[in-house]
Amino acid sequence: MTARVIEPRGRGFLLFDSHPVGCEQVITDMAARVWPVPEPRDEKRPVALVIGSSSGYGVAATVAGICRAGVQGIGLCLEKPPTERRTAAAGWYRTIATAELAAKVGSDFTFLNGDAFADATKEQVLDLIATRFGGIDYLIYSVAAPRRTDPLTGLTHQSVIQPLGAEGHSTKTLDFSGDVPALKQIRIEPATEEEAADTVKVMGGEDWALWVDALNGRGLLRPGFTTVALSYIGSHLTSAIYRQGTIGAAKSHLEETAATLRDRLSAVGGRALTSVNGAAVTQASSAIPGIALYLSFLHAVLGEGMRSPLEQSVDLWEQLTGVKPLELDAEGRIRLDGWELDPAVQAAVTERWESATPDNLGELADPRWFLDEVNRLYGFDVPGVDYTQPCEPDLPWPTA
Template sequence: MKFKQNIRGNVALGVNPLGCKQEVLNQIDYVKSKGHYDAPKKVLIIGASSSYGLATRISLAFGAGADTIGVSFEKGPKSERNLGTAGWYNNIAFREAAEKEGLVAKNFVTDAFSHDAKQEVIDYIKNEFGGKVDLVVYSLASGRRTDPDTGETYTSSIKAIGDKVVGPNINMQKEEFFIDTLEPATEQEIADTVKVMGGEDWELWMKALKEADVLSEGVLTTNYSYLGTELNRPYYGGGTLGQAKADCDVKADNINKLLADINGKAQIVVATAVTTKASSVIPFFIVYCIGLYKVMSEKGTHETPIMHQDRIYREMIYGDKPEYDDEGRLRPDSWELDSDTQAETEELIMKLNEDNFNNDMTAYDLFYKEFSNLSGFMVDNYVDEDITIDELKSWEY
């Protein structure tokens, strides 16, 4: 069976299961090359199957020797035309590698927004995971969420607020540079986006875990945010996504109060711009990234998700190089925000057009490769093998 990369617009539809497996191994090798660091040994990661969540899990397991629980909603293979999702294979590859090293790597494939999922995880912690967790990482990314109490389903919108935004965008399927328009959101769309992508579910998870008494004394919970810069503020920080991130700040304060009696802490981590399935569909963001990546690569500061997350936990949260802002948020995005980096990125972006956006002037090829890696394509060290659909179906989850 041959695997073919298939992109519709900027959304990946195809998957290479063997490539996904190799990509996970590549990330594990990167973490191991950095050596061991001290961090919690019992970790729950909500949204663990790709990008930030997967990278966090790999870093903590193979860098700090942590047992991990991963929660994600993925789909397995049904036929040669429907091979499932990349996250399905990432979870399998991670579990196999972790168990070879004697680590616990439990995967829950479920709707993390539901009460049932929370209870299932709590029961596992109590009965099979030692009874407590030391670190809870919330890294869930979804465009839809069903409220577990009302049953109402909400859909998020990536839109501007106030005035529409007009600017350059890229269609990777057609390799096309064009001028795009982002319409302003309605009040309902803003509220729905906050409902889906804000901090409400994070707070519900922490309340459930606290009430079940499965949080250790001094527990830490982290949630990844992105604030961006003036170059992307009109469509990110100043748009619906920015409102959702602001809600996470509010919920962090609530969680800090909730955890006060066990000396726990909720930490917002403002991450840098990286290539994810989500970032590829944010209007205009690819243009920003191909300029930023070019500048940061030349400065030696560009990071993939595994590089970024490993630095966050190894050097900042459990190391001696933390950087906080006035709001108490951890700021590993300081390399992106460097004034020279931003000035050079803006200068480069202003020069882009349909004739030069994908040449050596930018990091388009780098962004495309990192995007492809998310689905198991263009993976370093990958060796093509023949495998049948029945063999894929037999992979133990």
């Protein structure tokens, strides 16, 4: 594949191509916000496995872990490589840049591209941990997937984003099909019992537990091992489609799984936790009805007061490594979403949500910011990048 000018072509907030240089700059900017890196430790660097390391909170946790917590280890994700017609997925290029960042700061970090749900992938990762590190200190589980094949039954389960109960749900959302984002009312039909169960099967805690059990079964858990699965609660404005819907049921199962894992980890003095993060523009969240509008209101209210996934991930690592005490709620969950769910913030967002019309949307919300953030997920609209210059999209996956 030859170098070419890459433009953001797509439908709404779904783009067909990604920009390699823009994705690299995103990682460079993230690292710059985390540095200065603490002085090298005398003891051996802790070993971490990040599952879902290429996007959203997963890539933020990986960069923060490498730069702030000084971890080494393995990042696992599933990303599409470049083809003759298309660039690689944005996560492919972010992973290349993250691998270069790790090498720059002296972190022995390997990235694997594979299906986290598959037994063969688990065996590959465990073999690498055993031969390269001898054990593991941290497991960060950050998986948002549309489907999962159960390794025991061979059945493939599909996740859905729908409300639960007998009735559907109507909500406001943003429509990006035109030249200007528009306010739109949509209705989402309720999920069937089978769809709800499938979503829990994909997005719940079952696979997380399988990873912990596999590591434990191979004797790879070091004393004090800690695992964290990332979760979300969110606002009452989005609860019908999220926390009280199919995805919320899966997140509840994820949180329940933490309690069952704690007993299994007692032999190594380990911990299993969930981290409730705040709202963010990610490739996963942008697909949820109403979330784009909610985030546009939230940014209009908070501006720079919104805490990025990177900032929250730095906070998470500081709590996990003992730099700061754990901030747990009554259910034993780490809470990083206080800035979002502050009553005054939610009151201001609710007032805008209820007052919004097609005519005043631009005064109350910030849809342009949301669309710019989505473009940055693909490496576009990143400051400092000259998009008129050709670049090479056919970049290889980083070698160990």
